[in-house]
Amino acid sequence: MRSFRAAVRNLVRFCDHAAGWFLIAIVIVNLAAVFMRYGMLSAISWSEEGIRYLAIWMTFFGATVASWYDEHLDMNMFAGSGGATFQAWHKAILHFFTAVFSGFVLWQGSVYVYLNGMQTAPTTGIRIYWVYGAIALGGLLLLLVSLAKIWDSIDPPTEVEAGEKGQLM
Amino acid sequence: MSAIALSLAILLLGGLPIAFAFGLAAIVGLYVEQLAMLSIVAKMFAGLDSFVLLAAPFYIVAGELMNRGGISDRLIRFTTILVGKIKGGTAYSAVLAAVLFAGISGTAVADIAALGQIYINSMPKEGYSKAFAAALVTAGSIIGPIIPPSVIMVIYAAVADISILKLFIAGIVPGILLGLACGAIVFLKGLRGELPPTSMTVPREQLPRAIGEGLLVLSLPGFIVFGTISGVFTPTEAGGIAVVYAIFLGMVVFRHLDVAGLLRAFRSAARLTAALFLLIATVEIVNYVLIIAGIEDWTKQLVSVFMNQPTLLLLACVVAFLIIGLALDAGPALLLLAPVLLPVSRQMGIDDIHFSMVMIVSCTMGLISPPVGICLFVSCKIGNMTLGELWKELRWFFYAECGVILLLVFFPVLSTGLPNWLRP
Numbered sequence: 068m069r070s071f072r073a074a075v076r077n078l079v080r081f082c083d084h085a086a087g088w089f090l091i092a093i094v095i096v097n098l099a100a101v102f103m104r105y106g107m108l109s110a111i112s113w114s115e116e117g118i119r120y121l122a123i124w125m126t127f128f129g130a131t132v133a134s135w136y137d138e139h140l141d142m143n144m145f146a147g148s149g150g151a152t153f154q155a156w157h158k159a160i161l162h163f164f165t166a167v168f169s170g171f172v173l174w175q176g177s178v179y180v181y182l183n184g185m186q187t188a189p190t191t192g193i194r195i196y197w198v199y200g201a202i203a204l205g206g207l208l209l210l211l212v213s214l215a216k217i218w219d220s221i222d223p224p225t226e227v228e229a230g231e232k233g234q235l236m
Numbered sequence: 237m238s239a240i241a242l243s244l245a246i247l248l249l250g251g252l253p254i255a256f257a258f259g260l261a262a263i264v265g266l267y268v269e270q271l272a273m274l275s276i277v278a279k280m281f282a283g284l285d286s287f288v289l290l291a292a293p294f295y296i297v298a299g300e301l302m303n304r305g306g307i308s309d310r311l312i313r314f315t316t317i318l319v320g321k322i323k324g325g326t327a328y329s330a331v332l333a334a335v336l337f338a339g340i341s342g343t344a345v346a347d348i349a350a351l352g353q354i355y356i357n358s359m360p361k362e363g364y365s366k367a368f369a370a371a372l373v374t375a376g377s378i379i380g381p382i383i384p385p386s387v388i389m390v391i392y393a394a395v396a397d398i399s400i401l402k403l404f405i406a407g408i409v410p411g412i413l414l415g416l417a418c419g420a421i422v423f424l425k426g427l428r429g430e431l432p433p434t435s436m437t438v439p440r441e442q443l444p445r446a447i448g449e450g451l452l453v454l455s456l457p458g459f460i461v462f463g464t465i466s467g468v469f470t471p472t473e474a475g476g477i478a479v480v481y482a483i484f485l486g487m488v489v490f491r492h493l494d495v496a497g498l499l500r501a502f503r504s505a506a507r508l509t510a511a512l513f514l515l516i517a518t519v520e521i522v523n524y525v526l527i528i529a530g531i532e533d534w535t536k537q538l539v540s541v542f543m544n545q546p547t548l549l550l551l552a553c554v555v556a557f558l559i560i561g562l563a564l565d566a567g568p569a570l571l572l573l574a575p576v577l578l579p580v581s582r583q584m585g586i587d588d589i590h591f592s593m594v595m596i597v598s599c600t601m602g603l604i605s606p607p608v609g610i611c612l613f614v615s616c617k618i619g620n621m622t623l624g625e626l627w628k629e630l631r632w633f634f635y636a637e638c639g640v641i642l643l644l645v646f647f648p649v650l651s652t653g654l655p656n657w658l659r660p
Contacts, residue, residue: 086510087503090293097294097476101469115287122293122513123284129510130255139253139511140565140610161252168259171276179277202277 068218075215079135082128082208089125093118113191120191120198127205134165134212159220166213169206176203237529240265240522254568255511258518265525276521283520284513287472289394292512294475295342295385297505298456298482302340304501305486305493307453308350311336314450316436317443324431326362327372327422330355334376335415338383339457344566344603347380348373348611352618363432367629368425370619374626375418375633377611378600381566383411385460385475388566391516392596396574398588400471401464402655403596406589408461409650410597413643417636452489456481465658512567519571526576535580546584550591550645553577554598558638561602565610569599593651594644601641604634 100114133139145157180203184196243264247257259276266273302308315332319325330351337347352373359369381388384404393400425431438446460478463469469477486493493501542549560569574595581591603611606623616626644650 083503083507086506087499090297090502090506090509093290093293094297094476094479097290097473098480101473101476118290119285119287122290123281125293125506126284126510126513126517129506129508130514133507133511133514134253136507137253138507139255140515140568141251141253142248142563145251157251161250164247164252164260165256168256168263171263171273172259172280175273175276179274182274199277199281202280 068222072215072218072224075135075211078208078211079132083132086125086129086132089121089128093121093125096121116188116190120188120193120201123198124201127201127208130205131208131212134209135216155220155223159217162213162216162220166210166217169209169213171206173203173206173210176200176206179203237265237526237531237534239268240525240529244522248564254565255515255518258515258522258568258572262518262521262525265522265529269525269528271525271528275524279521279524280517283517286394288400289390289513289516291385291400291472291475292387292390293505293509294472294479295387295390296346296508297502298385298475298478299341299343299346300501300505301479301482301486301493301498302453302456303346303350304497305482306490307340307482307485308333308337308354310446310449310490311340311453312351312354312436313438313446314453316434317438317446317450319434321434321437323433324422324426325434326355326359326436327364327368327425327431328419329434329436330359330369330372331376331415331418331422334373334379334418335383335412336454336457338379338381338411339385339461340453341380342385342387344377344380344600344611345614348377348614348618351376352615356615356619358436362435365629366619367621367625370615370621370626371629371633372418372422374604374611374615374630375421375637376415377615378603378637379411379414381600381603382407382414382597384408384457385471385478387512388570388596388600390471391512391567392570392574392592395516395519395571396578396588396592398592402589403592404461404471405465405655405658406593406651407596409654410593410640410644413640413650414597414637417640418633421632421636449490452485456485515568516571519568522572523575531576532579535576535583538580539583542580542584544584546581546586547645549581549584550586550594553591554594554641554645557595557598558601558605561599561605561609562607564602566596566599566602569602570596573599587648587652589655590644590648590651594641597641597644601634601637604630 096114096118100111104110180196180199184194184199186195188195240261244257244261247260266275312333315329315336319329319332333351334347337351341347355373356369360366384407386407389403389407390400393403456478460474463474464471603609606612606627612623612626616623
């Protein structure tokens with residue numbers, strides 16, 4: 068289980084950097100499109116579609132990291148209430164529900180890729196599984212993080228592990 | 237429909253992150269309505285596949301870069317110069333900084349994180365109570381999502397299919413009114429002799445530099461607004477250019493930002509955007525299920541209740557938004573309610589921009605209303621105080637800002653006048 072936690076931590080670190088680079092790529096393509104249109108009077112036909120697809124990849128990598136750091140918006144009515152045991156089980160249950168949703172996204176995302184993946188995107192010309200695949204992969208990443216967090220809630224990480232987790236920030 | 241509402245209420249009150257609560261409630265709805273589960277992916281994709289939406293990460297990252305690039309310090313020096321050495325000058329400078337910073341950041345949390353650190357810690361040294369300083373900055377923070385650029389308006393425009401540009405322009409007057417409302421509370425405090433003289437000054441020899449830097453910072457919102465109104469750029473393109481301008485200011489002009497800081501800003505903005513976009517994706521599934529489940533019949537009933545009483549409908553909506561804001565953040569509340577209520581307002585002949593502004597400002601109040609307003613938590617954390625201490629001072633600002641909402645309800649021209657005049 069320790070190695071699973073370590074693997075998820077590394078995965079989250081990778082997703083954090085990947086999401087940042089996707090955002091950088093979005094900015095670059097957007098600027099290139101503006102420059103080409105006004106500077107060279109020649110539009111990049113695939114820029115808008117490309118940016119939208121990059122944003123979908125960024126969303127699922129970023130959402131995985133946000134899930135790891137508990138950065139998703141919530142109503143947090145039970146924060147600080149009850150004892151330590153209640154808090155631990157409450158967190159575990161919440162992560163279990165997150166895992167259920169992520170599992171659904173992984174399952175249905177995979178089916179969707181299987182059924183529609185061979186279609187071609189209108190302007191970029193790429194196979195659409197490169198886009199729908201982000202949703203299925205996002206489901207998998209969120210599921211792995213949720214499982215690690217369930218385990219963290221019931222059996223909190225050691226100081227060394229928590230320190231490593233802290234370094235991710 | 238009751239199955240979705242019930243499961244959503246249980247999951248949200250249980251503390252599940254809102255995006256996942258929406259997703260699971262939608263799955264319950266799909267099961268009850270016997271719809272294909274594949275809709276989950278199709279609708280999530282449809283929710284995210286929007287070019288308009290892409291302006292949001294640009295404004296988020298521009299705000300992050302501005303924060304890390306030493307913008308807030310320069311803006312505060314600039315407002316200090318503008319306000320001058322009047323009694324309570326620092327309090328008025330905080331209000332002015334909130335209005336001007338709103339033109340840069342686009343989110344309330346960015347505003348309070350940047351301005352709160354400075355004002356909440358410095359104002360007590362002049363003789364203000366810490367709670368008053370925190371209340372002032374907290375109340376001012378909600379101007380952030382109202383004055384353009386605004387992340388919440390980008391999202392609203394994408395979901396409700398309304399011109400983002402018109403919304404941006406429509407936000408200017410309400411944003412200034414919110415600033416005036418905060419200023420009025422400060423003024424009333426001054427009448428009671430409770431405002432200390434200001435000690436925040438800029439030395440004479442630094443004046444030209446401070447003014448120049450302030451104008452450089454403020455050229456960003458000017459560039460976004462005028463560039464988009466004149467039709468040179470789309471709001472999404474202007475967002476991308478704003479990012480480059482923020483990098484230029486932070487790295488080249490102010491030399492406050494290095495490459496590591498730049499990458500951290502992008503990573504942080506990507507996470508924030510992703511959390512927001514996942515929410516949009518799951519709300520899209522909920523809205524789809526609600527439509528199939530017959531939300532249209534419910535809206536027709538609502539229209540018949542308020543027949544020929546558009547003002548009454550607006551007032552009812554404001555009350556509902558303020559109550560919902562007690563529990564739900566502005567973003568999710570707008571995402572869930574906009575597609576449901578906008579058709580009702582259209583049937584009653586209310587202007588889309590008028591209704592949208594009332595809705596956005598009312599929902600934004602949820603950011604500063606207890607018990608779960610996110611700006612309250614940030615403020616309490618910075619000022620190291622309890623929610624009760626903060627609310628004691630904040631309530632007067634809150635009531636004044638509610639007064640602005642009433643003005644928006646009764647005088648549509650405050651929202652629609654500027655967009656109609658400029659005709660973007």
